Amino acid sequence: MKIGELSRRTGVSVRSLRYYEQKSMLVSERTAGGHREYMEAAVDRVILIQQLLAAGLSGNKIASVLPCMRDHDGGPAETATPWLVEQLTAERDRINHSIDDLRRTREILDEVIATAAG
Amino acid sequence: MKIGELSRRTGVSVRSLRYYEQKSMLVSERTAGGHREYMEAAVDRVILIQQLLAAGLSGNKIASVLPCMRDHDGGPAETATPWLVEQLTAERDRINHSIDDLRRTREILDEVIATAAG
DNA sequence: GTTGAATCTGACACCGATGTGAGATTTTAC
DNA sequence: GTAAAATCTCACATCGGTGTCAGATTCAAC
Numbered sequence: 001m002k003i004g005e006l007s008r009r010t011g012v013s014v015r016s017l018r019y020y021e022q023k024s025m026l027v028s029e030r031t032a033g034g035h036r037e038y039m040e041a042a043v044d045r046v047i048l049i050q051q052l053l054a055a056g057l058s059g060n061k062i063a064s065v066l067p068c069m070r071d072h073d074g075g076p077a078e079t080a081t082p083w084l085v086e087q088l089t090a091e092r093d094r095i096n097h098s099i100d101d102l103r104r105t106r107e108i109l110d111e112v113i114a115t116a117a118g
Numbered sequence: 119m120k121i122g123e124l125s126r127r128t129g130v131s132v133r134s135l136r137y138y139e140q141k142s143m144l145v146s147e148r149t150a151g152g153h154r155e156y157m158e159a160a161v162d163r164v165i166l167i168q169q170l171l172a173a174g175l176s177g178n179k180i181a182s183v184l185p186c187m188r189d190h191d192g193g194p195a196e197t198a199t200p201w202l203v204e205q206l207t208a209e210r211d212r213i214n215h216s217i218d219d220l221r222r223t224r225e226i227l228d229e230v231i232a233t234a235a236g
Numbered sequence: 237g238t239t240g241a242a243t244c245t246g247a248c249a250c251c252g253a254t255g256t257g258a259g260a261t262t263t264t265a266c
Numbered sequence: 267g268t269a270a271a272a273t274c275t276c277a278c279a280t281c282g283g284t285g286t287c288a289g290a291t292t293c294a295a296c
Contacts, residue, residue: 002263004272014273015254033262035273048226054216055223059252068230080234092227095220098172102217105173108166109210112186116198120293122242132243133284151292153243177282 001038003028010046017046023059025049025066041071056098057091119156121146128164135164141177143167143184159189174216175209 007014020026021036026045028036045066052062065088067078080088125132138144139154144163146154163184170180183206185196198206 002272013254015256018275019253031262031273033273034275035262051219051223052226053253054219057223065227065230068234069226070229070233076230076233080230082234085231085234088227088231092224092231095224095227099217099220099224101169101172102213102220105169105175106210106213106217108170108187109183109206109213111188112183112194112198113203113206113210115186115188115194116200116203120242121244131284133286136244137283149292151243152245153292171283 001040001042003036003038006038006042006046009043010050012046012050020046020049020059024063025059055095061087061091119158119160121154121156124156124160124164127161128168130164130168138164138167138177142181143177173213179205179209 001009003014003017006012007017010017017026021028026042026049028038028042031037048066048069049062052065053059057065064084065080068076068080068084070076119127121132121135124130125135128135135144139146144160144167146156146160149155166184166187167180170183171177175183182202183198186194186198186202188194
């Protein structure tokens with residue numbers, strides 16, 4: 001599949017897909033003329049990248065962790081190194097903290113909304 | 119209190135405090151010489167601003183919503199306009215979505231960590 | 237008064253993800 | 267073969283929050 005189709009199927013802009021590749025989060029074959037050619041699995045991969053980005057992980061960490069993740073067709077290609085595990089644990093803590101913060105903020109907004117409604 | 123003390127007490131940089139004021143999220147009196155002078159309530163206010171920023175609200179929205187919030191000493195100074203309520207509701211939806219996304223991401227990270235540990 | 241610390245304004249820099257535009261090349265459809 | 271659509275690379279722009287530096291001014295303490 002070419003980059004345009006991958007963009008359409010994932011809802012991610014062509015520009016972003018190229019960016020993901022530049023940051024080693026996404027790989028592609030190249031056609032004789034240099035055009036990118038993606039495997040079917042790229043769709044899931046891109047969606048996953050978006051999710052991790054939305055969760056605040058940096059491109060580098062995403063590129064590090066992707067090979068350690070269970071693929072669509074089986075087990076992970078690699079196992080996380082101790083260093084990576086440490087990084088991921090820190091990310092998880094940060095995420096937990098973010099979730100708590102978001103919950104508190106939601107309560108605050110709810111209160112303002114309720115005050116205006118009541 | 120002066121800006122340096124406010125910075126120390128909130129852990130927010132002097133630069134950011136000035137930025138908050140520029141974006142109308144924070145107000146200050148001025149001394150004869152032009153130095154900022156803050157009331158005691160500014161401490162809570164700054165912490166609240168940080169929380170809202172961390173939750174992804176823009177400076178403009180924060181400035182809009184702050185007057186509608188219950189202050190330390192009583193009820194809100196203003197009531198949210200219908201427009202603002204609409205905005206805040208959208209923010210709440212976005213926050214709910216973010217929380218879900220973060221939970222999913224956390225599960226993914228947990229899986230990778232568990233795989234590496236096991 | 238003098239001096240050192242604090243504060244002032246204003247400007248420029250950065251990061252990360254994405255937008256955008258130019259100009260060249262490739263692919264696709266007829 | 268030719269025209270149109272898609273893709274290529276490269277570079278510069280944007281946004282929000284913050285860092286940082288420079289030069290001027292003010293405050294606090296002695």
